[in-house]
Amino acid sequence: MARIQQLSSHVADLIAAGEVVERPASVVKELVENAVDAGATAVTVEVRRGGMGLIRVTDNGCGIAPEELPTAFLRHATSKLRQESDLGKIGTLGFRGEALAAISAVSRLDICTCPAGALTGARLHLEGGVPGRVEETGAPQGTTVSVQDLFYNTPARLKFMKKDMAETAAVMGLMQHLALSHPEVSCQFIKDGVEALHTPGDGKLSSAVYAALGRDFAHSLVEVSGRGGEVAVHGFVTKPLAGRGSRSMQTFFVNGRFIKSPLLTAALEEGYRNQIMKGRFPGCVLHVELPVTAVDVNVHPAKTQVKFAREKEVFDAVFHTVLDALDQDGKPAAPAHREDFFKAMDAQTYRESVGGRADGVPVPSAAPRPSAPAPSGTRPIVPAAPVRPAAPAVRPASGRIVLPAQPPAWDTELSGKWAVHDTAPQAPAYRRESEFAPPDAEPLRGERAAGGEKPALAEQTAGRPPEAEQQSMPLPDGGGGDDETPWRIAGEVLKTYIICEEAGGSVWLIDKHAAHERVNFDRMKARLEPPMRQQLLSPIALGLSREDGALLLENLELLREFGFACEDFGGGSVLVREVPADIDAADAEATLEEFAENLRSGRDVDERREKLLHTMACKAAIKAGMESSEQELRVLVDRVQSGEIKYCPHGRPVAVKLSRYELEKMFKRA
Template sequence: MPHIQQLSSHVADLIAAGEVVERPASVVKELVENAIDAGASAIVVEIQRGGMGLIRVTDNGCGIAPEELPTAFLRHATSKLRTAEDLAKIGTLGFRGEALAAISAVSRVDVLTRRPEDAVGAAIHGEGGHMEPVREEGAPEGTTIRVSDLFYNTPARLKFMKKDSAETAAVAGLMQHLALSHPDVSFKFIKDGQESLHTPGDGKLESAVYAALGREFAKTLVPVQGRGGDIEVRGFVTAPVNGRGSRSMQVFFVNGRFIKSQLLTAALEEGYRNQLLKGRFPGCVLEVLLPVTAVDVNVHPAKTQVKFAKEHDVFDAVFHTVMDALDARGGAVTKPAPPPVRETQNPRQDFFQSMNAKAYREQGTKPAVAPTIVKSPAPAQPPKAAQPAFRPQPVSPAAPVKPSWNTEWRSTAKVTDSVQP
């Protein structure tokens, strides 16, 4: 039987890093959330080769004290928790104190930071979890973190990474969600030297939606806002006539944190009952605001899932807010115009008949019978455009038309033909 022994600190750090850092998008998420918690109003994210070559996050937040830089890269080191009671009222995006430690364990990291009250900035470099001494260096206010050669010391993880284009798309999607969840922060995303996203940071959700999701999607949105007790729901949903083919455009936030929730998805779609075609789904950008003590965000390593203390109340708040907003618009919701009358009238009096496969097979076993033409009842005052487009022209009986053919085979009888008006 194999002996039980304690793992070395290096191996333990690599295992812990695997729970936090799954791909480049995970690194970007942790660094940007720390920047938001630092009070930044402008954040710039740059990546190269999908983030596998380089990730640089620059913010204008409060910065880090020089003497605290080495501590920031230790496991379970954080400025956002103090006691066990704080776990029940988490109001920040980051709180575990594992992000920087996990990132530095599987990459090369450089940090440049300066607080507003400091005259000189501080810098630190680390590789594979080993940090060098802090040094003084000139820097602007805020923090810049540079992560390069991700997973260079864990080849087993490196070979399972997807193509650069797929990793870039994952980071781009993450940046969209972060921009939507914090419209008061100006986000700029640069991939391989080209700017892909830039939000104004004016605090208006519609501006962030326009910049992140595009003008066409923003034009289909209906504003919603409602409150039930301590739960507030606000944001935008798509009009019923603009249903989508998938749920990819359903974005939910809880207290500024992007989450994935089957509860919120079910509440949203229940509000659209009998208003969407089969196989169509609503889109939305919805934020749920509730007391920090009424939601547990510490249930998933990636913090993308939460647990509500009163799920029924949250469901009702989202459901009634969406349904009331759609009902309030009523006929104001843009609906397709009916086709012109001339297109709905059949000038040939329902000449084209329809039948199913069973009727067609039964028809083949019966003797041929002349089809019965069912005339549609004429309207009381038929419009002028509904008259048949073709009518036989009357011919005067004084000038009968002689046929050019004979109705009887080898007959010498003369046949005249005329058309009565």
């Protein structure tokens, strides 16, 4: 057995650096947090080659005294903690006292600082954690830290760095979090000599959201503000119709610190229950403020996770604040309060106010004045005719709305009681496609005959679109016309489940979306040639988060394999010019959002490719609620009954079998 010995200080520093500094974004995080704690109102971050070549952070904070510069780069050296009790009430961003030491241990670092009121500044150079001599120099108030050749002495960590585009996107995401957490600080980010972000620093969260996350996202937000006990919540959430394909646009801050919290995510999405589409997620920029003693931020080396002392109180505060804001969104403002609404008065005053005498005898009202004669050539004013329901619009099988050719005539008994008006007839009511139309309802033609005959019915094929426009599916050889199959399609319920009767007396319920999804997945997985593409007349600019956009741009070749032609549109946006023929252009943005989420979670190329196939198969499948032809249902049932399909790509069952005995048992017949 090897002998136990104490590690050298250099090796210990490298181990500590591995815990604190994972990538260039980790360096930027520690330096900008120190700048904010120093009272800076303007922070500028410049990176080259994704931060592997250069990271320069400049602030106008309080600076560091020249005699304290060497001490600042020692392990466990900090100006934010003094005694043991301070660990239970941490109100600053950086506090561990290991950041500067860890960064200097794996890079070549230069720091130039000038305290407030000093005539000159000081400069210090460190290489591999070894400090040089402090030199006097001219410098503006504040601190500038330059980090070069990151991980030059740790090649094991260097080989795990991603492409420059991905590392730059990570730094950009971190600068967005800084701008949103401290809107009073003007944040500037420069990548490879080009300014990518600049916030005004006017103290308004809305201004920071607009500058950091873009105009489209800012216009889809609803302001929220509330309090529950000692927990205050304020910020913005997206409207239910502006849901996202992933949770990448959910940003939470606790006492000004960006965190990732499943508790806050659950509270936010609980507020959207029954208001947002399934599979869509809300976006937000939420600030949670609570006493520093009620939260522990020292539970993770990167300080992105916290522990709440009273989790239920925090959950309720976020949930009710979001729910109240969504309920009030779009409602008219409350009427102005009348000062005399609750005015107190005695009985005598009330009688006088309503026209009676003090003794309670009502005063007779004056006789009504005769109305002035109507001018010649005009019709007298008559009571309005009662509103009769318009003839219902009928939606045939094609899914198009068919309006009645003419509204039905008024009943004979009503025509003599009401005068005819010189107004246009009331337009027939439109009917939304989601409304249920009776299967035997047809458009009306003509007016009701004098003998009380029923209106003529439109032809069954009226308004039916051409075959090319209908949802179609390739039929297998011999499918669709074989009456000797051992099963029979009994029908379809809820436009989602196919009812199939087997020759042996069993009944099958088949989920047509899951079955079609599996068909698409198997077909795409076995395909040897690239998919057919459709070029868009108007390219689509995707408003994704910076990290999601960088992930897609980093995997352009992989996306091209699946039929997507994308390119960098600048500012982190992605421009889509071509989509696969299986995907509708309207689903392109949601599909690529899911792609980005899958690319983030996939460990290798094969796993990523399979997850992308899952998304493609799902988006191209028949959706629940869509109308399907008998031929389409027959194809799906044939695949299921033959045993070819049992589960959808996500592992859900495609069909459920009910035996004759089970049915009879339900009705107490067995």
